[in-house]
Amino acid sequence: MKQILFIDRDGVVLEEPPIDFQIDAIDKTNFVKGALTNLSRIAADFDFHKVMVTNQDGLGTNSYPEAQFYPYHDLMIRTLDSVGFQFDEMIIDRTFAADNLPTRKPGTGLLTHLMDNELFDLANSFVIGDRWSDIQLAINLGAKAIYFKSGLHELTPEQALAFTDTIVLETSSWDEVYSFLKLGLRKVHHERNTNETKISIDVNMDGSGKASIDTGLGFFDHMLDQIARHGKIDLTITTQGDLHIDEHHTIEDTGIALGEAFAKALSDKRGMERYGFALPMDEADAKVLIDFGGRNWLVWNADFKREKIGEMPTEMFFHFFKSFSDGAKCNLNIECKGDNEHHKIEVIFKAFAKAIRMAVKRDPISNYLPSTKGVL
Template sequence: MLKRCLFIDRDGTLVVEPPVDYQLDSLDKLEFIPGVFRNLSFMRKNLDFEWVMVTNQDGLGTPSFPEETFWPVHNKMLSAFKGEGITFDEILIDRSFPAENKPTRKPGTAMLKHYMDGKDYDLASSYVIGDRITDIMLARNLGCKAIYFNSDADAADRLEQEGLSSCCVLIAENWDEITEYLFAGERTATVSRKTSETEISVTLNLDGKGLCDISTGLGFFDHMLAQIGRHSGMDLYVHTKGDLYVDEHHTVEDTAIVLGEAINKALGNKRGIERYGFCLPMDDCLCRVALDFGGRPWLVWDVEFHREKIGDMPTEMFFHFFKSFSDSARMNLNIKAEGTNEHHKIEGIFKAFARALKMAVKRDVFHYELPSSKGVL
């Protein structure tokens, strides 16, 4: 059986990179990335990867970065990791200067040729984890997947500009996110549905960044669906073409069905999720949304509207949306709203619903149990 590898960068990924000279050359500078011990220890115990540290140490051994300043800090770092059960199967260090552009320097693969013969290692199922674009380039050059350890708002744009988006499976702000991904997998789903009345495509990522691409032909409905994505934190793509020349009913109801199916599919076996989830004030309104992904669909709807439409959306369709959603997502849903402004009322409901979703789908891989005394959901 072919082995999988984690090729892990050092400075900026395992330990904090000194911000001035970028050289970790004294114990005073040694600082570990938050969460790295708990997460690496958990992964070392529970995952079957080989671990390879791959690091560029520019000019190591020269007068500006002498060996005697590097090894005490490096060895202290390894000792601290070993004390928590974290060991590396191989450590590869390149010493060249950036200007030399040697093939051993990341993103070059010269130090990693023994992993690339196709006989022992499954590189397509392996990962490079690092905080620099050169780490993502290394993943591409190896034929691996990449995890970009970066919290910058423009991280995705940088990958796109460099043509690296296709090999990067995750942009992670912390080690918790990386561990969750590697241990339990991504929670994404795509569901399409085509009838004589509607044609719908929904793609979502429960662990996204709240990115939305919504188009249903109903402006106010688009605005409400975007609230679900942004306030739940999931990435949400919804494109609906419906028979709006008839009325709005099929477009709204069928979109809810497909969206609910996608969430149910993305949740998978539901292990580690919180399961339950929120009340939210919005100006004059108070909106309460409680839900349970217990597998039994039900809707309690305690909301009254005194206008026929909000924007281009009939107010009677909001009940149908949440009823269809709860049925196809197999969730128990209880919604109550009070207030005088109808726009605020329904927007508050969608935002509270999104926050309840965010709370309920939150996953803890360190307590990866099914949240049910019955043993099944």
């Protein structure tokens, strides 16, 4: 069975003019940055059935004559052909939104020949689009959506929540689209349950920095949020710990579980940088070096004078990073100097996140394993 790549036109392949949303002149015919290079790569590297699906309001009527559409549409087709990319099908709906016809996205009236068809694997197919209607089309087809953020059609918070399970990638970069199709997302769910704690973690190493953290310790939640935000990692952590006793098990076990989740997500290190570092940051002067090389070790050179920051004992900072290093099987070297205790630990977490972001970066064109041993 063949996967299908459904691709919107305006805002995804061609830049959409914000004035009237019509590409009807040569000076309004511009390719989205990176589209040509990466569509060429997609054509060369994959065997997708490639379908353009686009709504063109009133095409063929006085409001949008064909003579104002096809010269520039055909120019797009010829340009794509010159880099080795051809659409297998062009699906163009000409109706207005007010007509509310099933042929118009997100309706599937023009795509029924691809549905319930034993030749195609819709469940593992993708719709690439920049509007809510493209994501809804993916739902209606039983496919997944790549939300291409053109900047013109932002989702409402309600739509973003409703589409959470359908959108597999949010990006404004064709490089990232290609990388996702080539490498997939490093996305895992991990649980760690003991007599002291019950921990659930969802991590997407190729996310955008979204975080939902609930450990029962507000300051700890704030620090874990830094990992997601500055590491561009989507992170959901729920920890139920024996806080009626103290904070130790909650913090330590969360570190272990988070490290274990990273180890799962980074199990295939081909094409990965492996090493990351963040040099002195902010007024607190923190430095973090990390190596996801399969061996755990922690060097910790940071002293704290206060007993607690928020409700978090400062002695537990070391334990968190030691637990993460053990769980992730990584080397960590952390140094920090400064006067403000809050700023010191916050900048450590920020530098830690940036070092992670550097280390987990992948090259979709490379199959290189970053080790002379041949295994990591």
